[in-house]
Amino acid sequence: MLLSVLLLLLMVSWTEAAYTGTVFTHTAKDVQGSSFTFVRRIKLSFSSCAEGDSYLGSTNKIDESSGEWCLKEHTWKFTDQNLDYRCEWWTPPTWVNNSNGVSTFKFRIIYELKKRSDINRPNSSPQTGIIPLIRVPSNCQRDINLLTFDPDGDNVQCRYGSNPSDYECYICTAPSVLSVSSACSLSFSPTSSSNEGSYAVQLMMEDFPRWSITLTRSDGSTYSWSPSNFMTQISVQFVFKVDPAAPSCTAGEYLPRFLPPTPEHGAQFFIDLNETIEISIRAEATQSVITGIQFSGPFNMVKSSSGSGYFTLRWTPSFGQNNDDESHPVCFAVQATASSSVYQSELRCVIVTVSNIPFIVTPSPPPKTSVTPTTVALPLTTTSPPPKTSHVKVVKLKIKTSMSLKDKQDELEKAIQDQLITGGLPADIKVHLLSFGIANKTAAP
Structure with missing residues (x-):
């Protein structure tokens, strides 16, 4: 105290x-x-x-x-x-x-x-994470x-x-213009100009x-x-600003719209200490000029731009900054201007987990027998049989592959299943990718 x-x-x-x-x-x-x-x-x-x-x-x-x-x-x-x-x-x-x-x-x-x-x-x-100022035109729906x-x-x-x-x-x-659900979704509906402000x-x-x-x-x-x-x-606290009405609420015109390879909201990335992750973000706005990106993340994350609408968030976690075995939220939004008006994209957030063998603990429900609940993390390169237990719930793997994680998900799940069976798990084991994210990684100098 x-x-x-x-x-x-x-x-x-x-x-x-x-x-x-x-x-x-x-x-x-x-x-x-x-x-x-x-x-x-x-x-x-x-x-x-x-x-x-x-x-x-x-x-x-x-x-x-x-x-x-x-x-x-x-x-x-x-x-x-x-x-x-x-x-x-x-x-x-x-x-x-x-x-x-x-x-x-x-x-x-x-x-x-x-x-x-x-x-x-x-x-x-x-x-969780949030940028300090979320803004939306008064005539546009925003979740x-x-x-x-x-x-x-x-x-x-x-x-x-x-x-x-x-x-x-x-x-x-509470803000009269913003409702919140128990699932942590905030909803704004078009409102009159009298409700504009912070x-x-x-x-x-x-x-x-x-x-x-x-x-x-x-x-x-x-x-x-x-x-x-x-x-x-x-506590999660921030400013929500209702701006003057926009000429159009269509994403990609005045309000910036995300394009690939921008990661989806909630995507998860796994890296090791002293590795560098590069999160590529692209956005477009045909009727306004994109001016920058705003983010919340680890304090030594660096943002850069390679042209209008092209951004990179780059981060190298180190042991001395208490990053090991932790998950770090990264949230971002792209901003654009037209005349004197400012327009902001939707907010997206991802999770970057730092660990030598990265995994997220999934708590096991109380066992029906006296078997102790266990969560196992196995690298794909293992050559020795994993510990056998009747109570494994989730296995988190660090995957290095040239396969497209989105287009070849079935093939990747089959490859993981074969590897686990080879390592000693039962032949009827079922594998399903719960979530994945794509990022470029380079070794730190």
Whole structure:
């Protein structure tokens, strides 16, 4: 709690701040003896980069839109022996001016760090991302599908913050022009010009186990946890701006439209430490001029352009930046202008997972026998039989192939199946690719 108090003192020292949003997440590592490690990341945005430094001290810049917002990240890594429940909150002073009357802001994180029986370590929060300013013309329909990736395989839900006494928000007025579903989809419908302007969006994202589990504290005491109880609550806050009406709402005219090879929303990429991932993004707009790309991702990700509408996001994770065995959201939108009007594409987000043998833990349901639930990760190059178990749910593979993952999915699944059978798994094993993404990778110098 000392760290929280220190941050609060830093925050209240800046009285002219114009806050534009935050996302606060944490990732738990494996338990080693009586201790465990977890990493917390806060992405915080203000109208200028100097304000972020005043609140969080040592921060790393991610991206900025000059005169509108500057997104920065601060990371804490802890080794702890206290497997228990925690709640932290922050109350800096002032939101950027907005139409729903939200002034002073609050954001918080609640996380349950007792050891889970299904994954044998503490819970990790959902991983999501957002750029600080989402904009849409007042006459255009727009759906914003937030990234809802959970490293533990939990069910993720969203709602507006509504309880000031629980530090979910200070003034909890939701934007009248934007609805949110429990599946974390935000919907905007065409509205009158009188509703144009900026709105403060204050969401709570929660993860729920998919079945009843047992939680164990450091002292050995246990607690039953049902699927109706959340494991983590994180604040997801940003600015939603309703711009003047556009001459056309057709994507690809004034509003930029994504083209291949831009990855689909929710695509997953797997890389090793010290490898470089290059995410290629292409967009077009026939009636406006594309001016740039805005993104939220790891702080040392670099954006570049090779011509109008051609962009690359490039990142090389290193061990010293606490990137190993973690999943990192990357969200982006392309912006264009025509005359004095600004137009933004849809928001897309992907997940980049960093690990030597990358896999996402899928929690196993309680076994009907006494067999211990197990998740196995196997590289395609294995020559020794994998451990046999009657309770394998998901195998995550790092695949290096010249096949087209989209056009040759059936052939690729058959090749993986044959390899696993050769490695010692039963001949009736079934293989299905749940998701995949395509990226160029190069070895770091």
